[in-house]
Amino acid sequence: MEIVCPAGTPAALRAAVKAGAHTIYCGFADETNARNFPGLNFSREEMAEGIAFAHGHGSKVLIAINTFPRAGSESLWHAAVSDAETAGADAVILADIGLLAYAANNHPNLRRHLSVQAAAANADVINFYGSEFGVKRVVLPRVLSVPEIAAINKDTDIETEVFVFGGLCVMAEGRCSLSSYATGLSPNMNGVCSPASHVEYLEEDGHLSARLGGYTIHSVGKDEPAPYPTLCKGCFGAGDKTGHLFEDPVSLNAEQLIPQLAKAGVTALKIEGRQRSRSYVAQVVKNFRAAVDAVDAGRPLPEGMLARLSEGQAVTTGAYKKTWR
Amino acid sequence: MELTVGPNHFFWSSEDWSALYDGLASAPVDRVILGELVCSKRLPFYQDAILPAIETLIAAGKEVALTSLSLITLKRELKASMALAEVGVDVEINDLTALSHLPEGAKFSVGPLVNVYNEGTLGWLAKRGATRICLPPELPLASVAALCAAGAEAGIAIEVWGHGRIPLAISGRCYHARLHGRMKDNCLFACEDDPDGLQVDTSDGQPFLSMNGVQTLSDSCASMAHHVEALRDVGVSALRLSPQSVGFVDTCSLYRQRLNDEIDGDTLADELRRVSNGMRLSDGFLTGARGADWSGKAA
């Protein structure tokens, strides 16, 4: 199975390649991708250099252009697609219908992957994207169980890629306005969710409060792991209950499910984390590469060492097991 | 400008559901969208009431359309999506899957849960047969204006979210079930206790969101009370009003009065709060710094 690994900077790309990633995904330093964070991503020049480096080591590079182009400014996204082809990208990862149509018509030889931001959650719509826009691979939304993924693979020839590690989105991606409701900035329009620009930490008497857009999202005591105020991971009250009503601040680790995912016909395993450091990237890739090599050789999976890198330092297998719903 | 009643997001009894459409037959609205948008488990409870409601509304001179589900994953949901076109009324797609099930050349409308952010996407949908698009609620006025211009060229009517708790996210996980320690499969229909969604507060008691099964909405009710002129100026052809359990037919009349310039934005806002027993209002997505903001006077 192919390991698809994130790179937020050129240094992270090199680290990922050296750690054994088959494929790297990254974005340009503008709002055309859904990790448009301060200090992150690649200039056109850095992208061309990064792709040359990766190709020189036998790795592929995919460029994410997966936000939804703004009305009146589509040329920015069109330029990104064109520059991706010029830089030698092996594929672009797209979500917007208009942009998919544009890429298919104007850059027919540039391989197109469907982003998780398109929330394509069944074989019918996946095949539709294939026939309408020539999509060759789909990143499956993180709301499907392993049996559902197996069923989808039976009903489509389009390759599937699934997330196995990193930040977890509980809502259908590409269809969430929680962040823009609280801050005015959204993944679809601006490439950010729960943006740092609207985050405030208030430490009082060893007690830490994390707020987003003025709303208190988390409040923890002195010795508890620190929460980044991602909206859907917050602690809220409804009726007479209080708690993490939408999702616990955990992150995804589906490492133990790799054998089942292989049986379910999945082509590629995706690691989330373009906003993470090169040390995260290298450690996670080494770990998953070892796991995939073990599965290929019929050996048992190695014991994971990844707890320290996880949000809330606790992990979940997410929707892959049906008990998540 | 016209008024469209969007599909009811919440889980009501079959009686209450039918009563809504009986009431709307004589309401000053032009168009009504019915059907299940949020959770396919609810449909069996009021399925039989759908055709009678459609007939009532058509007899009253309303345009009628049937909505698809907003997140289609299960086999039975795929089948239901395929069956929509057979009913004989227009289909409103709220998940692209439903488009894949429409016969080639069929006309359809596009709901606010399909991502139409730019001219390219609008143009592609127009070529495919779309006749009307309700834009995603998070779009700012500049985008609305640009898309109205593109819509005019393509012969598509553009609608915007005019009233109601804003659908902010959809999931595979049921939050009502989770609240009660259950899962979607054994939810016991917890969402029927909350006919307008269940309010979700921050840990310091600030109202923030609301939950409705697998759907997350705003706590505040969006209202375009103060933006009718601006929307008219850029060419919006209709406001979408989303049903609520209290005072909805009155709400429709109030918006009609506003569109007729019989009342102003402040009056409309006060009246909306009155007929709903005090709901909080917002209009920040269109012109504010963020969705939760309200440009009008405080309550």
Added chain:
Amino acid sequence: MPLAPVSLVLTRLTRNMATRHSSMFRRLGEHDNARFLLDPTDLPVTLCLEPRQGQPKVTLHRTPPQADARIAGPLAALIGLVHGAYDGDALFFSRDLVIEGDTAAALALRNAVDDAELDIAAEIEALSGPFARPLHRLIDLAERRTGVALTRHEEDLLW
């Protein structure tokens, strides 16, 4: 120990880094005029870094001045972050590192530094002549207090 001479040297050091790692300062983008405090909680000094759009200035303080963002933690954590031995989020989750103030600016700095693949000891080596000498006293102090070596080792990164 007088801080002013060390501050001058650190400024020179940072300016040299700016020349050799120009993309690091470019990455700061709109935050390239912000004021950052790097506060090793196990040392009696705080480092104030002002990128000033590529003409950086570094000063040491016994009492931390006002700034746009503060990153505080044990020296080992801060050095490890700069060298890429540790992941910033992991340090933050475990509360080894505390970020205050302009979170976006702190994030930009962290991403810029991570990309630059800095080796502090090598940067110090590259400083020529008498300017390097006042720095050794600070380094000795730091190494004695915290047991942290300042050289980055590619292979024995702590995973």
